Amino acid sequence: MIRRARGMRDILPEDEIERKRIISIIERNYQEYGFDPVSHPAVERLDVLEAKSGEGIKTEIFRFDDGELGLRFDLTVSLARMYSENSGLPLPFKRYAIEKVWRREEPQYGRYREFTQADADIVGSSSMRCEAELIACACNTLADLGIKEYKVYVNNRKLLNATLRHIGLDDARIDTAIRCIDKLDKKGKAEVVKELAQNGITNGGEIVDAFTKGIEYYEQIEECKEGVDELKKLFSYLEMYGIRNYEFDPSIARGLGYYTGPIFEIKSADKQLGTIAAGGRYDGLIGIYAGQQVPAVGISFGVDRMANLFKKENSSRTYTDIVLVNVKEENIKACINYAKKMREKGVAVRIDLMERSMKKQMEYASAIGAAYVGIIGDNEEKSGTITLKNLGTGEQKNVNLEDAVKIIKGETRAKSV
Structure with a gap:
């Protein structure tokens, strides 16, 4: 039996329609915040993908046999490479991209090897206003989706790095430690300490404990001053946007190796689904490609x-x-003519393509979830009308084509909002 590849899936109409609804809301919000769309190639050179991905991601890249190419694992690396080849763009450059990416990781509930990311990025500014605007845009998007049960968790890679150095970790092992810390909320302290030890970091308990403190703890560490100051600026801008459901979380690490400053995750109240949006500052990534x-x-x-x-x-x-x-059968010509006129008015119409009986056509309309059927017989042809039946309520009435269009567009469009 032929089966789909592991970690991949087919998305059937009902789910794809919902996905497109969500994407349209995200896209509208991105545009309202002044972001313009771009598209990136699915395939990138491996030297581009691996330049600053981090060791964990390197093992998850889908590679081609030639050893030179791979499928993109996110859209940020593609943006960095694209900007390096188009560096004359006016700054700040604000772009969004909504495209598929691929990671060869272990599939689990809600996670697949092929998935769609909806990214928005600001290139060219170091101001914390950028982070605040991105988070505000995300919060507006969730509001438009009717979502209230979430929280924004914020940290800073500068604070992470400085704290690890303060504890005594050398720079060569900081990225490894950060990848372990990033798993703290999923695996718990004992497992993270064990993983740190497996990587030659013996003071794992001290490290984990250091990332359970409030921001006041880091204010006392001189090396953390820059990271703390950036967070305070960010928090003040979030307040200006009216955003108050944020929280400082020093254990937020974001496992990718290219982050350099503030990082943030928006987490659902549903623990099983976890993070639904995330991001951060990556001031060094574009420079790898642009020089x-x-x-x-x-x-x-x-x-x-x-x-x-x-x-x-x-x-x-x-x-x-x-x-x-x-x-x-003789009424099919009228159906085709009615369908043409209704489509010209913006109504989505199906006609019988299987040469079935009236009963079977009615059953098909119910099976696909259509809102209405329009019955056309000899009487309807002669009078230029249509017998319109609401499949939800069972209400049926004979109306002219213009009125049918008004009824359909009024009711079905209201349901799609």
Whole structure:
């Protein structure tokens, strides 16, 4: 039996319609905040993908046999490479991209090897206003989706690095320690300490304890001053946006190796689904490709997780507004003519393509989740009308084509909002 590849999936109409609804809301918010769309190639050179990905991600890249190419694992690396080849763009450069990415990781609930990211990034500014605007945009998006149960967790890679050095860790082992700390909320203290020890870091208990403190603890460490000051500025800007459901969390690490400053995660109240959006500052990444330092920061929504979390109870199963049913074979010409006129008015229409009986056509309309059927027989042809039946309520009435369009567009469009 032929089966799909492990960690991949087919997305059927009902789920894909919900995904597209979510994507349209994200895209609208990105545009309202002044971001413009770009598109990146799915395939990148391995030297581009591996330049600053971190050891953990390198093992998750889907590689081609030639040893030179791989599938992108996120959209940020592609942006950095793209900007390095188009460095004349006016700054700040604000872009969004909503595309698929691939990671060869272990599939689990809500996580697949192929998934869609919705990224927004700001290139060219070091101001904490950028982080605040990205988080505000994300919060507006969630509000438009009707989501209230979430919290924004914020940290700073500068604070992480400085704390690890203060504890006595040398720079060569900092990235390894950060990758371990990033698993703290999933694995717990004992497992993280064990993993640190397996990587030759013997003071794991001290390290983990250091990342359970309040911000006041880090204010007393001179090496942490820059990171703390950036967070205070960010928090003040968030307050200006009216955002108060944020929290400093020193254990937020973001495992990718390219982050250099503030990092943040928006977590669902549903612990099983976890992080639904995340991002951070990566001031050094573009410089790897461009040869000069260019500050940048971004955020990314995990569309697939959001679709699982935000699926509406009455979400549409089809884009089809109405199925036109021909009572007899001779009525198919009228159905085709009616369908043409309705489509010109913006109504999504299906007609019978299987040459089935009226009963079977009605059953098909119900099976796909259409809102209406339009019955066309000899009487309807002669009078230029249509017998319109609401499949939800069972209400049926004979109306002219213009009124049918008004009824359909009024009711079905209201449900899609």
